[in-house]
Amino acid sequence: MTAVEVKNLYFKYEKEWILEDINFTLKDKEFMAIIGPNGGGKTTLLKILLGFLNPNKGEIKIYSKSPKESREIIGYVPQHTNFSLDLPITVFDIVLQGRLKKRKFFYNQKDKQKANEVLENLKIKNLKNKKIKDLSGGQRQKVLIARALVSEPKLLIMDEPTSAIDPSGQKEILDLIESFNVTRIVVSHDIKILLRNVDKIAYIHKKATIHEGPKLNIPKDKHFCEVELIDFLKDENCGI
Amino acid sequence: MWDLISNSVYASILLSIAIAIIGSLIVINKTTAITGSIAHGSFGGIGLAMFLGSSIILTTSAFTIVLAIILAFITIKFPHRKDSLIGVIWAVGMSIGIIFLSLTPGYQSDALSYLFGNILLVENKDLIFMGIIDSLILISIIFLYNRFLAMSYDREFLTLRGINANMLYTYFLILTSLTIVMSVRAIGIILILALFTIPALIAERFTKKFFSMMIVSGILGLVFMVGGIIISFYYDISPTPTIVIIAGVALILSLLKK
Ligand SMILES: Nc1ncnc2c1ncn2[C@@H]1O[C@H](COP(=O)(O)OP(=O)(O)O)[C@@H](O)[C@H]1O
Numbered sequence: 004m005t006a007v008e009v010k011n012l013y014f015k016y017e018k019e020w021i022l023e024d025i026n027f028t029l030k031d032k033e034f035m036a037i038i039g040p041n042g043g044g045k046t047t048l049l050k051i052l053l054g055f056l057n058p059n060k061g062e063i064k065i066y067s068k069s070p071k072e073s074r075e076i077i078g079y080v081p082q083h084t085n086f087s088l089d090l091p092i093t094v095f096d097i098v099l100q101g102r103l104k105k106r107k108f109f110y111n112q113k114d115k116q117k118a119n120e121v122l123e124n125l126k127i128k129n130l131k132n133k134k135i136k137d138l139s140g141g142q143r144q145k146v147l148i149a150r151a152l153v154s155e156p157k158l159l160i161m162d163e164p165t166s167a168i169d170p171s172g173q174k175e176i177l178d179l180i181e182s183f184n185v186t187r188i189v190v191s192h193d194i195k196i197l198l199r200n201v202d203k204i205a206y207i208h209k210k211a212t213i214h215e216g217p218k219l220n221i222p223k224d225k226h227f228c229e230v231e232l233i234d235f236l237k238d239e240n241c242g243i
Numbered sequence: 244m245w246d247l248i249s250n251s252v253y254a255s256i257l258l259s260i261a262i263a264i265i266g267s268l269i270v271i272n273k274t275t276a277i278t279g280s281i282a283h284g285s286f287g288g289i290g291l292a293m294f295l296g297s298s299i300i301l302t303t304s305a306f307t308i309v310l311a312i313i314l315a316f317i318t319i320k321f322p323h324r325k326d327s328l329i330g331v332i333w334a335v336g337m338s339i340g341i342i343f344l345s346l347t348p349g350y351q352s353d354a355l356s357y358l359f360g361n362i363l364l365v366e367n368k369d370l371i372f373m374g375i376i377d378s379l380i381l382i383s384i385i386f387l388y389n390r391f392l393a394m395s396y397d398r399e400f401l402t403l404r405g406i407n408a409n410m411l412y413t414y415f416l417i418l419t420s421l422t423i424v425m426s427v428r429a430i431g432i433i434l435i436l437a438l439f440t441i442p443a444l445i446a447e448r449f450t451k452k453f454f455s456m457m458i459v460s461g462i463l464g465l466v467f468m469v470g471g472i473i474i475s476f477y478y479d480i481s482p483t484p485t486i487v488i489i490a491g492v493a494l495i496l497s498l499l500k501k
């Protein structure tokens with residue numbers, strides 16, 4: 004089953020094209036990593052997939068629907084969240100918010116059960132009643148992942164989920180993402196993601212170069228490494 | 244003595260409900276400047292009511308709701324310049340009030356009494372309006388508690404969940420503007436902001452859940468108001484500044500703790 008289909012996508016904020024002729028498809032339960040330089044348009048692409056931005060040209064289908072129509076089945080972990088650290092809100096409150104939807108104002112037993120289940124899976128059940136202020140960067144990131152998962156999405160979109168986390172925390176988060184049994188699109192500034200069990204790699208710098216996984220096979224994919232990633236990695240061995 | 248201050252105590256109770264809920268929401272949503280702008284801008288509504296000879300409560304309500312909608316539009320459309328634009332609305336609203344007043348001779352001192360308010364002079368009809376707005380606020384928070392909480396830190400997320408975040412935000416500013424109208428008679432335009440934010444700022448530091456933050460700010464607001472009323476009654480000084488100074492001292496003390 005096709006999960007995500009992007010055809011001929013063009014986007015600009017003002018005069019200059021930020022994305023040009025992006026094309027890719029992703030099957031159900033596949034894992035795509037998006038890498039590329041800062042300002043290359045990765046976050047912009049995600050916002051288009053979420054329906055927050057409209058493309059100037061091109062077509063996007065997410066499980067055969069437009070991005071806006073498919074929001075219900077998307078889980079999103081943003082790059083930045085401006086928590087004011089004094090905000091009196093507990094981990095459980097935040098995770099439960101993933102169950103909100105149109106015309107739904109109150110949480111029921113099932114919502115709470117699902118939230119507990121996700122906290123358990125991410126091994127942060129012990130943090131349930133902690134205030135957001137008392138968490139580390141990695142723990143906060145897991146809370147946002149839990150909030151995205153609790154709505155039982157078919158597609159999980161994550162924008163740099165390992166930035167601002169220490170290396171052991173990064174590994175833990177990547178392990179988790181690898182284990183999720185849903186379609187995943189994960190933007191990362193960290194090329195170690197390419198060593199993961201990814202099905203597709205997109206290198207986005209205005210245009211997209213798509214590499215079909217699994218895993219980057221350095222000798223075989225010499226062209227992809229050297230020609231497409233060279234600026235990014237600044238290392239003839241592909242830096243991995 | 245009770246006869247002389249009974250209405251002001253009832254007003255304190257009714258106001259503390261609004262302080263608990265709207266005050267806490269103002270703090271967590273960082274809409275202090277916008278609230279200041281609506282509060283000062285409401286002077287335009289008061290001036291207009293005096294010029295037209297219409298009801299102050301109704302005219303000012305309509306006027307501040309328009310201000311709230313304009314401010315919601317501005318802050319959503321021009322997020323990078325919102326602080327300056329909020330300041331403009333602040334000044335334009337006051338200017339409108341002053342122009343209408345200068346066209347309405349004889350009412351100046353009446354209008355000026357709205358700048359600082361006087362909780363000791365609250366009338367029954369003010370209490371009724373407070374009760375109506377309190378009911379609206381209570382119903383809103385029951386249904387929108389989870390949405391308002393999410394709105395305070397991630398509007399994009401609400402949008403993704405199929406909830407119209409801009410509409411919710413606009414509704415919140417309208418509630419804020421009605422809260423201001425219910426408070427001007429008692430608290431006055433200039434000091435409303437302090438009375439609504441100080442209890443919430445103190446409460447936020449000592450609570451883990453937003454619900455407790457609201458409860459604690461409501462209690463603090465009530466204590467500050469009743470304390471201010473008693474002191475100002477005995478020493479014959481203006482109540483609103485007395486209330487604000489008590490609250491300010493409490494805030495400083497709370498900041499000293501850890
Ligand atoms: N709201 C915006 N308005 C105008 N330009 C923007 C906006 N957001 C991002 N850009 C520009 O679009 C380009 C791509 O940004 P972004 O998608 O955030 O890149 P990445 O996530 O790959 O670092 C950058 O040049 C950035 O300056």
Ligand SMILES: [Mg+2]
Pocket residue numbers: 045046047082162
């Ligand atoms: Mg980005």
